[in-house]
Amino acid sequence: xxxxxxxxxxxxxxxxxxxxxxxxxxxxxxxxxxxxxxxxxxxxxxxxxxxxxxxxxxxxxxxxxxxxxxxxxxxxxxxxxxxxxxxxxxxxxxxxxxxxxxxxxxxxxxxxxxxxxxxxxxxxxxxxxxxxxxxxxxxxxxxxxxxxxxxxxxxxxxxxxxxxxxxxxxxxxxxxxxxxxxxxxxxxxxxxxxxxxxxxxxxxxxxxxxxxxxxxxxxxxxxxxxxxxxxxxxxxxxxxxxxxxxxxxxxxxxxxxxxxxxxxxxxxxxxxxxxxxxxxxxxxxxxxxxxxxxxxxxxxxxxxxxxxxxxxxxxxxxxxxxxxxxxxxxxxxxxx
Amino acid sequence: xxxxxxxxxxxxxxxxxxxxxxxxxxxxxxxxxxxxxxxxxxxxxxxxxxxxxxxxxxxxxxxxxxxxxxxxxxxxxxxxxxxxxxxxxxxxxxxxxxxxxxxxxxxxxxxxxxxxxxxxxxxxxxxxxxxxxxxxxxxxxxxxxxxxxxxxxxxxxxxxxxxxxxxxxxxxxxxxxxxxxxxxxxxxxxxxxxxxxxxxxxxxxxxxxxxxxxxxxxxxxxxxxxxxxxxxxxxxxxxxxxxxxxxxxxxxxxxxxxxxxxxxxxxxxxxxxxxxxxxxxxxxxxxxxxxxxxxxxxxxxxxxxxxxxx
Numbered sequence: 001x002x003x004x005x006x007x008x009x010x011x012x013x014x015x016x017x018x019x020x021x022x023x024x025x026x027x028x029x030x031x032x033x034x035x036x037x038x039x040x041x042x043x044x045x046x047x048x049x050x051x052x053x054x055x056x057x058x059x060x061x062x063x064x065x066x067x068x069x070x071x072x073x074x075x076x077x078x079x080x081x082x083x084x085x086x087x088x089x090x091x092x093x094x095x096x097x098x099x100x101x102x103x104x105x106x107x108x109x110x111x112x113x114x115x116x117x118x119x120x121x122x123x124x125x126x127x128x129x130x131x132x133x134x135x136x137x138x139x140x141x142x143x144x145x146x147x148x149x150x151x152x153x154x155x156x157x158x159x160x161x162x163x164x165x166x167x168x169x170x171x172x173x174x175x176x177x178x179x180x181x182x183x184x185x186x187x188x189x190x191x192x193x194x195x196x197x198x199x200x201x202x203x204x205x206x207x208x209x210x211x212x213x214x215x216x217x218x219x220x221x222x223x224x225x226x227x228x229x230x231x232x233x234x235x236x237x238x239x240x241x242x243x244x245x246x247x248x249x250x251x252x253x254x255x256x257x258x259x260x261x262x263x264x265x266x267x268x269x270x271x272x273x274x275x276x277x278x279x280x281x282x283x284x285x286x287x288x289x290x291x292x293x294x295x296x297x298x299x300x301x302x303x304x305x306x307x308x309x310x311x312x313x314x315x316x317x318x319x320x321x322x323x324x325x326x327x328x329x330x331x332x333x334x335x336x
Numbered sequence: 337x338x339x340x341x342x343x344x345x346x347x348x349x350x351x352x353x354x355x356x357x358x359x360x361x362x363x364x365x366x367x368x369x370x371x372x373x374x375x376x377x378x379x380x381x382x383x384x385x386x387x388x389x390x391x392x393x394x395x396x397x398x399x400x401x402x403x404x405x406x407x408x409x410x411x412x413x414x415x416x417x418x419x420x421x422x423x424x425x426x427x428x429x430x431x432x433x434x435x436x437x438x439x440x441x442x443x444x445x446x447x448x449x450x451x452x453x454x455x456x457x458x459x460x461x462x463x464x465x466x467x468x469x470x471x472x473x474x475x476x477x478x479x480x481x482x483x484x485x486x487x488x489x490x491x492x493x494x495x496x497x498x499x500x501x502x503x504x505x506x507x508x509x510x511x512x513x514x515x516x517x518x519x520x521x522x523x524x525x526x527x528x529x530x531x532x533x534x535x536x537x538x539x540x541x542x543x544x545x546x547x548x549x550x551x552x553x554x555x556x557x558x559x560x561x562x563x564x565x566x567x568x569x570x571x572x573x574x575x576x577x578x579x580x581x582x583x584x585x586x587x588x589x590x591x592x593x594x595x596x597x598x599x600x601x602x603x604x605x606x607x608x609x610x611x612x613x614x615x616x617x618x619x620x621x622x623x624x625x626x627x628x629x630x631x632x633x634x635x636x637x638x639x640x641x642x643x644x645x646x
Binding site: 072080082087099151 | 550565
């Protein structure tokens with residue numbers, strides 16, 4: 001596999017603000033790559049640097065081995081799906097999709113044919129004559145996707161494309177994006193602040209914080225083995241155990257991440273599995289979340305959260321319970 | 337016992353009444369301006385139209401209050417049509433020139449100017465509107481005069497011959513800039529420029545930056561983005577501005593009298609007809625001309641899709 005996008009120690013400063021601060025990164029060809037982070041973490045700026053809307057202050061970006069310094073967006077074989085879709089309001093849906101081909105000088109009949117094909121790819125057959133203003137948010141999203149894909153980019157950049165959609169539609173689009181990626185085989189670079197979205201869609205995830213990449217890995221790697229406290233708490237929810245607490249419960253003296261679903265809640269009389277670490281404490285809150293119940297337990301001043309499948313057992317609010325976990329579930333993290 | 341509603345003080349009961357009867361409030365707000373527009377504005381326009389269907393008794397010089405098309409027949413005589421043509425051509429050229437001069441200024445203000453620079457832009461564009469129109473026109477007469485600064489600068493730069501050549505062009509030339517169509521044109525463009533810049537700037541301001549990025553992303557060079565995205569989206573603003581520059585030039589009666597070769601324009605003709613000549617019907621018929629031209633202009637603009645992006 002060749003490298004689609006390579007960042008070599010890239011920084012982008014806006015005055016005193018280091019929006020992107022020394023990022024080095026390889027995105028492989030054909031990969032579904034997610035850039036995940038809170039707002040202002042530099043992920044969108046990185047996407048804009050790939051698209052060419054912005055240029056690095058220092059460092060170099062290579063796209064398929066070719067150095068992209070000073071290369072304007074219209075000379076790059078990448079296309080973007082914008083957060084606000086950025087559909088041209090004065091053009092029909094068909095003209096929007098055919099825009100890139102029109103710019104390239106493709107004859108009308110041919111580009112209209114290609115636009116129809118692209119629209120059918122995103123399941124919008126027969127929408128050619130509509131105006132963007134006549135479409136729903138989800139439909140606009142699909143037009144934006146078709147408009148980018150019709151140009152057969154080698155890299156497709158997606159800037160929080162699902163942010164404005166409601167939950168149901170978002171889940172449906174996630175599935176469709178996955179299958180589009182599978183069918184087309186091109187590189188997708190996907191920016192999101194939604195960790196669930198990143199985990200469920202991407203082949204690999206880069207987690208951004210304060211302009212830097214704090215961890216890169218497959219979704220299961222970053223979820224199961226967070227390197228830092230930031231990753232542990234940003235990707236899913238986690239119990240971050242202090243070095244003292246970890247050491248007191250059979251672990252090394254280091255910051256440790258323990259996922260709520262890895263903790264068994266034991267009622268008085270229940271016996272833990274052999275080899276498990278065990279603590280006991282008082283239930284301080286119960287939160288019903290549909291499939292699971294979140295149980296917060298106060299263990300001698302430390303708050304631990306566990307999740308229990310709904311209906312598995314009745315946990316008394318305010319009662320005393322034991323918490324048990326396999327020692328291998330407690331993940332030791334880097335000191336920060 | 338607790339009540340779910342807060343007891344109303346007496347003075348707020350009026351607000352409460354209008355909250356429940358919001359249509360009544362809307363009606364109260366729009367009735368006065370509606371009366372103003374309906375009676376004062378449209379009414380007088382109608383009276384004007386009616387006047388154009390009367391005629392002037394050539395012997396007595398009195399207006400004959402009988403409906404006739406004779407005045408319009410008079411309007412279509414070649415001596416009058418020359419005035420209409422002259423004014424329309426001038427208004428067209430002034431409008432085109434204003435839009436060309438305004439666009440870069442408006443574009444800069446909309447896309448690049450921030451904070452203080454933007455305030456400075458508004459000040460620079462609006463300030464000429466605060467001073468008297470007559471003062472500005474007379475100032476231009478001095479600037480354009482044979483002894484004026486333009487001639488002086490041209491001579492200092494040894495470019496006097498350029499000015500001479502320009503002024504020797506038939507029709508648009510003349511003895512000096514202030515006595516030529518070129519001068520009239522320059523002053524019209526100067527005076528109406530703010531009316532073109534402001535709507536163009538407002539339209540450009542409404543074009544999201546992401547659209548320009550999107551067109552670049554899809555392969556359009558800056559020139560192609562300008563033609564295919566920015567200009568079409570700014571067009572409603574440019575059209576709005578052109579309605580000002582076009583109709584204001586069509587109706588103006590002062591600039592052509594002060595600057596230029598004293599050939600009559602529609603405005604100055606109306607002024608002369610209703611004043612010294614006392615031919616109110618023909619003056620009214622002349623006034624209908626810009627209304628008809630503007631109507632045609634708007635229909636064409638609409639057909640060309642100028643308002644599609646609204």
